[in-house]
Amino acid sequence: MTLRLFGTALPALLGLVALIAGAGRAAAQSSTGPTFWMPVQGSTGAAGVDSVFYFILWIALFFFALIVGVMVLFVLRYRSRPGREPEPSQTHNHLLELTWTLIPAALTVVIFGFGFRKFLDLSTSPANAYEILVTGQKWKWLFTYPSGYVDDNLHVAIDTPVQLLITSEDVIHSLYIPDFRVKKDAVPGRYSKVWFRATVPGEHQIFCAEYCGTGHSDMLAQVVVHPPGEFEQWLATNADLLDKLPPAEAGARLYAQRGCSQCHSVDGAASVGPTFQGVFGHLVPLKGGSSAPADENYLRESILEPQAKIVAGFEPVMPTYKGRLSDREITAIIEYIKTLAP
């Protein structure tokens, strides 16, 4: 019975070991491409982190194989069966115990040192880094460029050191770019710094890694890594969109970029907040039975003092946008809402 059990258990567990090992090997010829364990190495820092990862992986695999190997060996050799008596052996052996205390001790010191060195590379940014202000808010990332232009995706130039100044409007978020092996909490009331030098053009996923409520898993964005020269172009065309575009169109862009879209649909579907579709010029039923006409003033007030009038059936969860949207921007958004007839 027991034997049959292990007959079935063994292949399973050995298969697992083989899987990890194989994966480790496949990865060990570390190309920049994605591997079984790690996503693309999209930045200069990534390679360093991965080298530590695989270093530890090999040590771990060695000890795991050792432990399980010895265990399985003993089970096969010493399992009790008719006529099998335990053979006498030492109940302790200081030399042996000292060895298997000191070897792991030494190894951990090495692992720590290696990991710490790479950590320093990650955390000390070059002086000439291009600075971008990152603001987390429920449930949206905002990226403010030196020009003052704000976008909802992180656009950077390839092979340029970029320093992110990260903060939060409300609760703790965490900016996480797996391809760059970069993660830093966005904490209200402080600026955290993190830097990278992107090496792979194209889009890279941004997650929020610190739990921040209902929309936590939708608090996504992209890093767009521009080939040489294109970043400046992109910034120039987007910088002054309030001047370039008619208010309603600019409002549409702001609606998408400044987080309105997280809670307010434009297709009539209610989500965290009421939809924008067909709001303007109609009576809005308010909490407590009364109602209010949705004119420019009502919309402006709802943006600046969201708690003033709560639409019936919704929670008072919207943060104020006082100081976060300029007057012109608010006007533009209102113009956009006007265009959203049912």
Next chain:
Amino acid sequence: MTRAPERPAAHDHVPHLAHHFRSLQQQYDAAKLGMWLFLVTEILLFGGLFCAYAVYRSSHPEVFVYAHRFLDKTLGGLNTVILICSSLTMAWAVRAAQLRNRRQLALLLAATFICACGFLGIKTVEYHAKWKHGLLWGQRYQPVEHTADQAPADNAPLAPAPTAVPPGAGADRSLLPAPGKAPAGLAAGEALTARSHDPGNVPRNVHLFFGIYFVMTGLHGLHVIAGMVLIGWLFVRTLRGEFGDGYFTPVDLGGLYWHLVDLIWIFLFPLLYLIH
């Protein structure tokens, strides 16, 4: 630990010896170790608050220096003295119990209880004054105009209306018959009037100090109340004559608890009231 099974198990011959102990000595040692471990948890409980205090004092020294002046050194000092006296009576009560002096034990427990009441009474006066002047935590920190001048009059209920009195003089009313030289009180008064003349000097986030003040003294106050319940219970058992025959473990343990409450106040007083 009042739950320690000191009470005699019905079938026992030796009174007060629970069935699973071999000797009273073993039972007594166990109870004592248990109580000390309980005190350890109390120390770490307050340890958290001391940590918060240390962090905010080091990050907002100006707030602490400014705000502590609104606390009344005199009342704080008075409470310290009261607690020290209660510790004496409690320690003496243990001696009385050991010597089986039931009457003395009852008296000393009563004295300790009265001290505790006094302590809470004075705390109430202080809290009330803070409340009156809006010297509270978080958004409730809404100091009334020129709180500064009135602050030393915290103990108004004890003193004649402080309005006419020069700033700071209010403080000594509580102790001295005539208004006049109470260095601490005056020092506070001058400092405050100096500040209240140019509000530019008033640091931001003063409410942090009061948040910490109320949390620390509040939790300590709760422990005083718990101690009073404990002492009251010991008092009743004494009247019931349970500690007449040299059995005194509960008194001993209650004493340990009460001394810890005193210990914590010994640190709270200088940290909150006597910042320089």
Next chain:
Amino acid sequence: MSDTHAAAAAPGSAGAGHAESTGLQVHIVSPRVLLGVWGALLLGTALTYAATWIDLGAGNLWLAMAIATAKAVCVALFFMHLKWDRPFLGFVFLIAILCVFLFVGIALLDTQAYRPDLIPDYAPGITPPG
């Protein structure tokens, strides 16, 4: 951890007595000691109070803490019987203190180290009074 090999407990000194019917070995603190400690504590309080009149800058905090610690030691040793009890109880007490120091120490070290990142006086939820 020798305390477990029990029985012969605290040595009864000066005012030592023990309750026959219980056979407990306990030290009974003499009134002289009690009053002496009480006096010392009052003196300590007066000192802490007085210490605030002289200006030692940061020294004041440490002075106050030193006096408070001295008072605490008095209470622990005499009122709480540590002087005559099993040393292990004192050891337990010290472990607790040590833990608090560890906690406060590291928390302080870290918060001071990251202070430069903080936005000074950040408190949007507070409307500054006055």
Next chain:
Amino acid sequence: MTAHQPAPAPHPGASLHGGGAVNYLNAAPGLRSWLTTLDHKRIGIMYLISILASFLLGGVFAMLIRTELLTPGRTIMSAQQYNQMFTLHGAIMIFLFIVPGIPAALGNFVLPLMLGAKDVAFPRLNLASWYFWLAGALCLLFSLLFGAADTGWTFYTPYSTTTNTHVVATTLGVFILGFSSVFTGLNFIVTIHKLRPKSMTWFRMPLMVWALYATAIIQVLATPVLAVTLLLLIVERTMGVGIFDPALGGDPVLFQHFFWFYSHPAVYIMILPAMGVISEIISPFSRKHIFGYKAIAYSSVAIAGLSFLVWGHHMFTSGQSPLANMIFSALTFAVAIPSAVKVFNWLATMYKGSLRLDTPMLYVLSFLFLFGIGGLTGLFLGSLATDIHLHDTYFVVAHFHYVMVGGTLIAFLAGLHYWWPKMFGRMYSEKWGRISALLVFVGFNLTFFPQFVMGSQGMPRRYYNYLERYRVYHEMSTAGAYLMAIAFMIIAVYLAHSLVKGRLAPANPWGSATLEWETGSPPPVENFLGEPQPGDPYDFSALVYDPALQGYRDAKEQA
């Protein structure tokens, strides 16, 4: 050795119902006699029932979570419900099940028996701790019914101070549970120091006792800090004292220091007793003296000590200063060493033995396998560079579950099967025991191994929705979870069945040399009918197998 026992067969208290012998189970009838009992054995059983109930509840939540995650976006519940689910799953499994699991349930039952004591030092406190557990559980249930917290079991500020769910009820529940945990720990420390018979010296104590001792130290020293943290959180929510809320000038990172000062040692509260159980079982089932007794004993205490120095490794990305990061990372690796020592000693114990692969031993073997993975993956998270990438991803979730489920839960099952005959005087079905042990092992790996991969691929934890690229891992994980659920149902069935139909258990079915096996199964109310004679707890030379008993007895004793 068992001279104090009346002649065997029928064994003292060997039967549950009547059968002559009076034991702790049939001594006093009626529910009331249970709810007011001061007998550590009965309190242990009450704890066992309660924590198994909460394990069922937490397990149901786990299945709901895995079902929801079967597809990206909505599968069966809303994001809000999902967030409350994983919060409750965490809070219930940690504070109601794993923390009290081995110490309060199994430990309460066996500790005095192993020491040769009549009871724990403070039986009333012991009962009180159970009632505190009950009160805390009720608080959590209340919050569950009226809109449970959606903060995650970590209650991070400022989210926990601003969300409009019943955070106060949940935190209050956890706060109260803290008392039950402290009282258990305090009770154990005093019991171990003061209630051992003269001849039970420190180094004759079974390693389980050492483990419980180390655990108790952490419980007493760490839990109060959690208590004050939760108190501050509660006053913050109810009165707006802004100590941790940045909106009021507070510091949220300080909250994390507070929280992890308890919650990291807490994971050792969860794993240390498990290690004790392993040490207890591996030796008799190998018929070999435990290897390196002192090393294992000291490593337990060492882990307890070190556990207080590493909390900051939960905060490498939180804005903790690089200095603190370095210190904590370095210290974290120090904890790895005593754990490694234990594993090597366990392996060495099996060397040249005669291994009986019964259910408890199968669980021990899968513990070595799973805890091996759990421990080694800890290296990735202790190392700064890699933790930055892996922190708050499924890699952490997998690591945590490999240690807490693969480690603690598996050891709990091992202990439950090992002591089951002693607790209830009945043997369970060995066949089904082995089958379900294997199912649990396979199901567990299928559930959590894929989470390592999706974690290092970047999948963040606590996500309701996820990118298509992670789907396959989630599907594997969910499948494994169902397999495990089936295995647990099988276990429940055959254990329940054994209570009524199981073969009567002998006093010493496994041939162990610790004292609890010297008394009847189940033990009499007084634990021992005579004065127990402590010897070397891992010397089996005096024991012989007696087919008549279907168990072991002292060689000198007449059958």
